[in-house]
Amino acid sequence: MAAGEPGPNEAGRSAPGPSEPAGRAPAIRPFLLTAGRVAGGGAGPPLPVETQVVATSSGLGALDSLAFEQHDLVAASRRPQSVAELAAELRLHLNVVRVLAQDLCTAGHLAVHVPNARTTQDISVLRRVIDGLRAVPDSRGTLRDSG
Amino acid sequence: MVSVPSPTHGAHSVTAVEQPPLPVKLVIAGGFGVGKTTAVGSISEIRPLTTEAAITEVAAGVDDLTHTPGKTTTTVAMDFGCLTIDPTLKLYLFGTPGQDRFGFMWDDVVQGALGGLVIVDTRRLDDCYAAVDYFEHKDIPFAVAVNAFDGEIHHNLDEVRWALDVSEHVPLVVFDARNTGSVRDALLVVLEVALSRAEGTAAG
Incomplete structure (x- = not known):
């Protein structure tokens, strides 16, 4: 049922097929998608960059009915991802991802797990991070880009 | 990425x-x-990713921008990586843009951080003042790490501490951003500051 109602940004009925121009204007089109809205614009603080986003089964079920960036966001969230990772992976501005993720969450397509601000003071979490980091070996080899 | 069969209408098998x-x-x-x-890449389990935030919508009203119309699509890049501590806990590492005028990005990124590591190049000490000031004013646990380019630093640590005017309780270490173990140890110093502060708060 969550899939029944296209969001206000839905690319629209006038464009039945993908009609995206080849040379995208990354700075402008995303903000058209959000209807000019920006994260944190009056509706509470923006989602923290590490906020975890994961597709709901209804979101995955509705994939075919979603267009463009909304589709990509839900598809990329099959595994839990942070807002920052999604922005990097989809080459979208952080704030566009924030706005779209909140829309998709409202529509029931994504679950958005906003981290608890108290975590920074949580001794057991800090200890776990410390222990986990200590377990990192001195050298891990292959991941680094040279230069 | 993980290959997932593309969902078909109606009946698609999705894992929980x-x-x-x-x-x-x-x-x-x-x-x-x-x-x-480099430091993020040395410790991250993925190659550092880059994300961009537009400066225009966040910095609207900043005077400098009003008379530079060409800046309307300026973006700032932010590199980050991550480290899975265990399946239920994931550490993200964000490299914040350095310049003062991008101060707005810092609140955005730093909000909710366990702590910060300020990297210093002793040849250009003043480049890090903004970061040191920021963490001090926000009262966020942090440490200063002098990056030993080519294995050497050009000042001794007492001089660096004096020049940066950081208080004695802020740890100051020398590290090598290219070395995993070295970055790990520098981050551990930050986390120890955060831990002892949290323990102090809990006890108080």
Whole structure:
């Protein structure tokens, strides 16, 4: 049922097929998608960059009915991802991802797990991070880009 | 990426929606070219990713921008990486843009961080003042790490501490941003500051 109602940004009925121009204007089109809205614009603080986003089964079920960036966001969230990772992976501005993720969450397509601000003071979490980091070996080899 | 069969209408087999890990983050700050991204890459389990935030919508009203109309699509790049501590806990490392005028990005990224590491190049000490000031004013646990380019630093640590005017309780270490173990140890110093502060708060 969550899939029944296209969001206000839905690319629209006038464009039945993908009609995206080849040379995208990354700075402008995303903000058209959000209807000019920006994260944190009056509706509470923006989602923290590490906020975890994961597709709901209804979101995955509705994939075919979603267009463009909304589709990509839900598809990329099959595994839990942070807002920052999604922005990097989809080459979208952080704030566009924030706005779209909140829309998709409202529509029931994504679950958005906003981290608890108290975590920074949580001794057991800090200890776990410390222990986990200590377990990192001195050298891990292959991941680094040279230069 | 993970190959998932493309869903078909109606009947698609989706695994149960995964429970995401608890995300925590550390911030790596400092001037341009000081080794932030190198440090992130040395400890991250993925190659550092870059995301961009537009400066226009966040910095609207900032005077400098009003008379530079060409800046309307300016973006700032932010590199980050991550480290899975265990399936329920994931550490993110964000390298913050260094310049003062991008101060707005810092609140955005630093909000909720466990702590910060300010990387210093002793040849350009003043590049890191903004970061040191920021963490001090926000009262966020942090440490200063002098990046030993070519294995050497050009000042001794007492001189660096004096020049940066950081108080005695802020740890100051020398590290090598290219070395995993060295970055790990520098981040551990930050986390120890955060831990002892949290323990102090809990006890008080």
